[in-house]
Amino acid sequence: MFSQFETWYRDRHEYARKWKDRTGGKVFGCFCSYVPEEILVAANILPVRVLGSHEPQDVTEQHLFGMFCPFCRDVLAQGLKGRYEYLDGITLAQACIHLRQAYRAWEENVEHPFSYYLPHPMHVASPHAVPYLKEELKNFRKAVEEHTGVTLTDEDLDRGIRILNENRAAMHDLYELRKGPAPKVSGLEAMWVTVSSTWIDKEEHTAEIRRVLAEIDGRDKDFGEGTRLMFVGSENDDTDFLGMVEMVGATVVVDDHCTGTRYFWNQTPEMDDRIEAIAKRYVERPACPAKDHVVRTRFPHILKLAQEYDVAGVILIQQKFCDPHETDMVPLRSFLEENGFPCLFLEFDVTVPMGQFRIRVEAFLEMLMEEDLF
Amino acid sequence: MAKEFWRWKEYNWQDENLNWRDGKVITGGVDVGSVSSQAVVMVDGELFAFSNMRTGSDSPNSALNAMNWALENTGMTLDHFDFIVGTGYGRVNVPFADKAITEIACHARGGNYMYGPTVRTILDMGGQDCKAILCDERGKVTNFLMNDKCAAGTGRGMEVFADLLGVSIEDVGDLSLDVDEEPPPVSSTCVVFAKSEAAGLLREGWSQSRVLAAYCSAMAHRVFTLLERVGVSPDFAITGGIAKNIGVVSRIERELNLTALKPKHDTQIAGALGAALFGKALVEKGKGRKNKAVA
Numbered sequence: 001m002f003s004q005f006e007t008w009y010r011d012r013h014e015y016a017r018k019w020k021d022r023t024g025g026k027v028f029g030c031f032c033s034y035v036p037e038e039i040l041v042a043a044n045i046l047p048v049r050v051l052g053s054h055e056p057q058d059v060t061e062q063h064l065f066g067m068f069c070p071f072c073r074d075v076l077a078q079g080l081k082g083r084y085e086y087l088d089g090i091t092l093a094q095a096c097i098h099l100r101q102a103y104r105a106w107e108e109n110v111e112h113p114f115s116y117y118l119p120h121p122m123h124v125a126s127p128h129a130v131p132y133l134k135e136e137l138k139n140f141r142k143a144v145e146e147h148t149g150v151t152l153t154d155e156d157l158d159r160g161i162r163i164l165n166e167n168r169a170a171m172h173d174l175y176e177l178r179k180g181p182a183p184k185v186s187g188l189e190a191m192w193v194t195v196s197s198t199w200i201d202k203e204e205h206t207a208e209i210r211r212v213l214a215e216i217d218g219r220d221k222d223f224g225e226g227t228r229l230m231f232v233g234s235e236n237d238d239t240d241f242l243g244m245v246e247m248v249g250a251t252v253v254v255d256d257h258c259t260g261t262r263y264f265w266n267q268t269p270e271m272d273d274r275i276e277a278i279a280k281r282y283v284e285r286p287a288c289p290a291k292d293h294v295v296r297t298r299f300p301h302i303l304k305l306a307q308e309y310d311v312a313g314v315i316l317i318q319q320k321f322c323d324p325h326e327t328d329m330v331p332l333r334s335f336l337e338e339n340g341f342p343c344l345f346l347e348f349d350v351t352v353p354m355g356q357f358r359i360r361v362e363a364f365l366e367m368l369m370e371e372d373l374f
Numbered sequence: 375m376a377k378e379f380w381r382w383k384e385y386n387w388q389d390e391n392l393n394w395r396d397g398k399v400i401t402g403g404v405d406v407g408s409v410s411s412q413a414v415v416m417v418d419g420e421l422f423a424f425s426n427m428r429t430g431s432d433s434p435n436s437a438l439n440a441m442n443w444a445l446e447n448t449g450m451t452l453d454h455f456d457f458i459v460g461t462g463y464g465r466v467n468v469p470f471a472d473k474a475i476t477e478i479a480c481h482a483r484g485g486n487y488m489y490g491p492t493v494r495t496i497l498d499m500g501g502q503d504c505k506a507i508l509c510d511e512r513g514k515v516t517n518f519l520m521n522d523k524c525a526a527g528t529g530r531g532m533e534v535f536a537d538l539l540g541v542s543i544e545d546v547g548d549l550s551l552d553v554d555e556e557p558p559p560v561s562s563t564c565v566v567f568a569k570s571e572a573a574g575l576l577r578e579g580w581s582q583s584r585v586l587a588a589y590c591s592a593m594a595h596r597v598f599t600l601l602e603r604v605g606v607s608p609d610f611a612i613t614g615g616i617a618k619n620i621g622v623v624s625r626i627e628r629e630l631n632l633t634a635l636k637p638k639h640d641t642q643i644a645g646a647l648g649a650a651l652f653g654k655a656l657v658e659k660g661k662g663r664k665n666k667a668v669a
Contacts, residue, residue, distance in 0.1 A: 342517075355463070356503075360520060363478035367515040372659055373479070373652045374512050 001219060002185075004208050005192035008200050009239065012048070017086050019046055019201060026088035026148065029112075031075065031103045033198070033258040034093035034120050034288070038268060038278050039141050041202060042160030043148050049198035049259070050075050050084060051237050054351055057081070063105035064098075069322040070350040071235050072102035079106040089114030089147065091140075093282075094122070095290045096324055114147045116140060124283045125295040133279035141275065157274035167202040168264040170209040175261070177216065178253040179309055182224030184216050187231075187252025188243050194260045195237045226251030227365050230306050230341075232332070233317030233348075234288075234325050235259050241352055245315070248362050249369075254309035256302050257317075262286045290324035298328070299335050306341050312368045313342045315361070320347050342368060380533035382410075382543050382615065386425040386443045387640075394422055394450055399657050400666075401457045403649025404437045404471060405480065406464030409501025409529055410615065413440035414646035415450070419654055423448060424643050429501075433464030441470070453667035457653035461645050463502075472663065475652055477645045478505055478518050481613050484648030486513025489611040489635040495604075497597060497626070498644070499616035501529040504597055506604040513648070519604040521596075529615040531565040532622075535589050538569055539582050550586035550621030557584050559592035568592060586621065594625035601630065611635040613644035 008015055016027050028040055029050045037047040052074025059080045060073045078084055090112050092103040100117075107115045119136050121129040145151055174193060177184050197205050229250045231242070236257045245252060255261055266285045271277035292298040306314060314336055318325055333343045344364040346357060366373070394400065397417035405412045407429055415423040425443035429436045437460065445451070452458075452470050460468030461480040468474070477498070485496040491511045498505040508517040521528075536543040560575070561567045572585050580588075593616070610632050616622050617634075618641060627633055639647070656662065 356520070359463075359476050359478065360518075363476040363515065363518060366476060366479045367518070370475075370479070372661070373475070373483070373655050374514055 001212055001215065002189040002192055005189070005196050008196035008205075009192045009237075012196075012199050013083060013086070015200065016046065016048055020086060027086060028089040028091055028114070029084055029087045030198075031090065031092035031099055032095045033263045034095050034282055035091055035118065036093070036137055036140065036278050036282060037202075038157065038160040038164050038281075039137065039144055039152070040160070041163050042152050042156040043144050043150060045089075045144070045148070046201060047199075048087075050078060050090075051195070051198075051235065051259070052350065053078060053083070054238065054240070056351060060105075063109070064101055067321045068098040068101060069234075069319045070348070071319050071322070072098040074350050075099065076102040076105055079110045082110075084110075087112050089116070091116040091118060093118045094120040095288050096322075098322070114143075116143050121283065122291050123293070124287055124291045125293075125297070129283045130276065130279050133283055134273075134276045137275050137279055154274055157278075161268045161274065161277065163202045163206075165267045167197060167206045167209075168267055170206045170213070171197065171264045173213055174209055175254065177213075182222040183251060183253055184219050184222050186223045187229075187246055187250075187255075188239060190252070191237070191239055191242055191260070194263065198259060198263065223251040227313070227369055228253045228309070228311045230302075230309065230311040230314045231255040231257060231260075231317060232302060232314055233257055234319050234322050236317055236348075238348070238352065240354070241348075241357065244354060244358055245361050248358060249365050250361070253311060254305050256286065256298075256305060258288060261305065262288065288324065289328040292328075299332060302332070303336065303339055303341075306336065306339075311341065313344065313364060315364075316343050316345045318345065318347045320349050377540075379536040379540055380543050384427040386423070386446060388423040388444075388446075388448060389421065392417060392420060392422050394448065394454075397422075399654055399662075400450070400455050401650045401653030401657060402441065402455050402459070403480065403484075403646035403651070403653060404441055404458065404460050404468050405462040405477060405643075405645035405649060406433050406437050406440075406460065406468060407462040407477070407501050407645070408503075409533075410642060411436040411440040411462070411464075412643045412646040413437070413444040414643055414650045415444055416647075416650040416654060419651070421639065421647070424640070424646065426640060426642050429464070433467035434469050437464065437468040438470070451667070456657045456662040456666055459649035459653045459656075461649040472653070473656065475649060478507055478520075479515055480645040480648030480652065481505065482507050482509040482515045482648065483513040483651050484644035484646070485509070485611055485613050486511075487647055487651055488613070488637050488639050488641075488644055489609065492609045493611045493635060494607045495601070495610045496644075497601060497610070497612045499528065499597065499612060499614040499622070501615065504528055504600060506597070506601045506606075508604060508607065513651075517604055519600055521600055531568070531593065532589075532616060532619065534565055534569055535572065535586065538572060539576075539585060541582055541586065544618075546586055547590070547619035547621035547623070549583050550590040551624065552583045553581075553587045556591060557588045559595055560585075560588045561592065590619070590621035591625050593622050594629055597626060598629040601626075606630060606632065608632055609635055611637070613637075613641045615642050617641035
């Protein structure tokens with residue numbers, strides 16, 4: 001039922017190349033989920049999120065500080081190894097310094113016709129955040145217009161906003177199915193959907209979700225037997241790890257990842273000023289911990305998800321050396337545990353020690369359940 | 375052949391006063407660890423037999439060898455069991471087990487049996503990893519933490535040091551305490567680095583005792599930080615092979631300012647013991663084998 005998403009997840013580059021051949025359009029690589037894709041889609045550009053490949057590599061040492069996170073390392077390796085050679089442009093929305101360094105090193109070492117560093121407010125709770133981002137987005141829009149030779153109209157922007165919002169709505173509908181006691185969607189399937197949504201043509205992706213949603217009532221299996229878990233962390237596209245967690249007796253029902261709910265959770269509102277609407281959307285979306293201060297919106301949001309999706313426990317996934325998430329992990333763990341959600345903390349690298357992690361996950365599940373043993 | 379100083383005692387034990395044929399529920403626990411394997415046989419919740427041996431390269435064989443050794447000359451066979459639980463790194467490779475349970479849960483349960491229901495913190499110092507486990511009065515895990523990424527603070531590290539210094543592993547603890555003054559600890563993050571550091575200290579003229587004291591102290595400090603992270607509440611106990619090393623145990627006690635409970639059994643069998651006890655609980659819940667052979 002979800003095989004199309006799995007194929008998209010596995011064959012991301014092949015998909016993008018074919019999309020270019022088929023449409024004649026441009027493809028932009030997006031570093032970070034704060035890139036305003038509405039503007040790119042309005043310009044008929046395919047935005048693809050640049051992620052790693054989870055393979056050991058030896059090409060980034062000279063470009064990145066030793067204590068930068070494995071994710072930014074893995075991302076840069078993809079560029080240096082030529083795996084995104086089809087990109088017409090790259091753009092980074094500022095969130096963390098590690099990924100910015102990966103972007104800069106990529107920009108210096110890999111040729112693309114377009115590159116844009118988009119400053120992005122770090123203090124999203126400030127009343128100045130939306131006006132600030134609005135001005136930055138105007139500049140970004142202009143740069144995209146100059147590069148494509150097309151002036152974007154309000155109609156173009158409306159189309160970009162609609163296409164993104166429809167995809168977000170479809171993913172919300174899919175996540176709704178994970179709330180009940182017998183979810184019809186596994187965590188692994190949901191990860192194929194959400195992660196692939198970051199690089200597949202959104203209209204095509206939305207249509208595929210709608211096709212699945214139309215058929216899913218007739219599905220003869222569910223994932224109600226598993227212990228309900230939530231994943232929390234930065235980027236996470238590690239299907240091997242998630243697959244292992246579900247194989248040993250869990251069902252992952254919700255997440256707070258920038259390749260998951262943080263990416264699609266809120267809609268771009270309808271406003272006369274489209275650029276302001278887009279700015280508002282990215283300022284008000286569930287925050288990355290890099291931006292979630294001084295007012296903390298992230299903790300109550302995560303708690304609400306844990307409660308609404310009725311999880312028994314939370315796996316806190318920390319990319320090694322990821323400073324923003326590392327800063328949050330200790331208070332977040334206390335906060336969740338005080339609210340009745342036991343946590344398992346795991347530190348991720350480019351590859352993970354599956355045997356060691358399996359013991360911890362199984363022991364965590366035994367701790368949550370297994371009353372039969374006593 | 376050169377003496378293998380790391381080699382610890384492999385043995386089996388049986389309670390000769392217990393007639394297993396009178397027992398109603400027979401359960402087994404097999405703990406296939408990265409370094410050692412144990413099999414435990416319990417009759418109606420009483421310890422009847424166990425074995426403790428080195429793990430071979432083949433997990434299923436290690437499990438079978440350990441169980442056969444525990445059962446040696448008792449007349450009991452695998453068919454007499456109501457339930458067998460596998461645990462440890464090789465838990466899914468125990469071909470005759472009915473269920474696999476992690477060693478974290480099993481050490482908590484086994485520790486509860488060995489040390490009594492007052493134990494709340496169990497430190498399992500295993501062959502290649504180390505786990506700080508918090509549990510309730512039933513021996514159910516309430517929280518745990520494992521060491522990451524390296525073997526410092528584990529049995530394998532101690533074996534390496536026994537070999538380096540030419541001291542039998544069973545004597546390491548006592549010898550490490552035979553120092554006038556506690557030396558500064560060696561590197562606590564990596565067995566290989568600690569070993570090179572120790573070789574340097576020997577060349578500088580340090581005595582065996584002093585080097586061992588520096589290593590035991592580093593190991594104690596290493597696990598102390600693990601325990602601090604999970605939060606220690608008394609009573610406190612140690613399981614696994616290193617629990618037999620007084621040099622490490624006394625230094626952990628000193629850092630924690632707590633006395634570890636004294637074990638009633640071989641600390642290496644805690645995991646297998648917990649596994650066998652879980653087996654019994656499952657039999658009592660009607661999950662036992664239906665085709666058990668009559669004794």
